[in-house]
Amino acid sequence: MNKITIPPILNIAVEAGQAILEVYHDPAQDFQITAKKDNSPLTAADQRSHDIIMKGLTALHPDIPVLSEEGAEVPYEIRKDWPLYWCVDPLDGTKEFINRNGEFTVNIALMANNEPVMGIIYSPVLNVIYYGSLEEGSFKMIPGASPERIFVSKENSNWTAIGSRSHADPEEEEVLKEFPVKDKISIGSSLKFCIIAEGKAQVYYRKGPTMEWDTAAGQAIAVSAGATMLNASKGKFYYNKPSLLNPGFFCYSG
Template sequence: MQTFSLASLMPSLLQLAKDAGQAIMQVYNQPASFTQVTLKSDQSPLTQADQAAHDIISTGLATLTPDIPVLSEEGKLVPYEERRNWKYYWCVDPLDGTKEFISRNGEFTVNIALMANNKPVAGVIYAPVPDELYYTDGQNGAFKQIGNQPEIKLQVSGKTENLVIVKSRSHSTPEEITFLQSFPVSDEVRIGSSLKFCLIAEGRAQLYYRYGPTMEWDTAAGQAILAQAGGQLTQPNGESFPYNKPNLLNGSFLCTGWQ
């Protein structure tokens, strides 16, 4: 980075993710009848928690890096003509896994990624319920920290046989089932939100294929962490995954615990 050391910024970035997580938990711990759920224009659910986390993250990032714009799921949609020439920007999902939040299964996360030349170079994923942080500064590996315990360096398993595949808790398609039949799979695990990337990064699973639609802020932080742990996220044909597209909707992708 030209204006700051990302490594030195990480403690503040991790705390920002935790602060957003705490705001989410204040809503999550209310009786379900008190949680207001509305629908976005695409009919996906929006809770008070989404907006509270967005406000904390956007304000915090503006203080930490005032010259770097923020692209957030809950923020004002930035026209492509304005963002197409961004060299750096933050790609944020304040609450990934809103359906998991609403169903009260704890499998939701806060996602923050730093993009450089339209590639995820650093990322933070925070799961508030188990108090688990996954993160990378893009240069020194990827790490996991549970509560205040010492951080653990993440490493993919590297296995290419007897694979454990990770699937979405809320989404599944016939196309995914067909695609995965070509791999030597021995088991599967289902989990919500960006935690799927984390399971591969820490070696507990090796394969995740997504056919259905996601948004760029759903994948950016996970891709940065997975890459630093030794895995990768690509298009199904092996080509690099595009970001900052005119339409922020993602196509299909494949995550592997090897490169």
């Protein structure tokens, strides 16, 4: 197996993000929106990004399978024995993409023994990459520039909670009362994990449904920056489950 290094994966994420922007900025595009089996939206940009990521990852590491939101469904009986695989969301925040608020991302995570050990998140509109690994820590960079090491906040009071722009839940407010939250901000997609990782917010609680590819890259980046990720019952957050639907979760500083 070729040694897995982050820079080539960053290039794939940026290429996929630029393909998304071609659709996003094309005035002739109606985004070709269709509905998936779960009634969530699918656009031409999702598919373009998926194709680029699949081609890039397969060329780099043909022996590592890819679990992608837009890929073919892989039966649990096959994937349960994968020691190493990629978990990919080619366009996280499709609703943000359709609403043209810019808060969407490309998510690529490397999973080892069903744990996110490396994560790359690229925001095409912001043109910023967040990435991290459990071995090397987490970083933020503009493509082509030098990376900046990032860490979670060490604030013990006056926390800022970050939540979803498109999927807010009133019950989340009640749960957040156990933390020293004084302020709240909202943003779309996996950028929430990145805001935790760079110390601009201290807690992200999500009650509503997400999928494993929504959280894997973000968890890798946040945890590599010093965050903790637990399920809503404060237990271990599991991946590669028979159902890829996530339970509720906390991601917080420390």
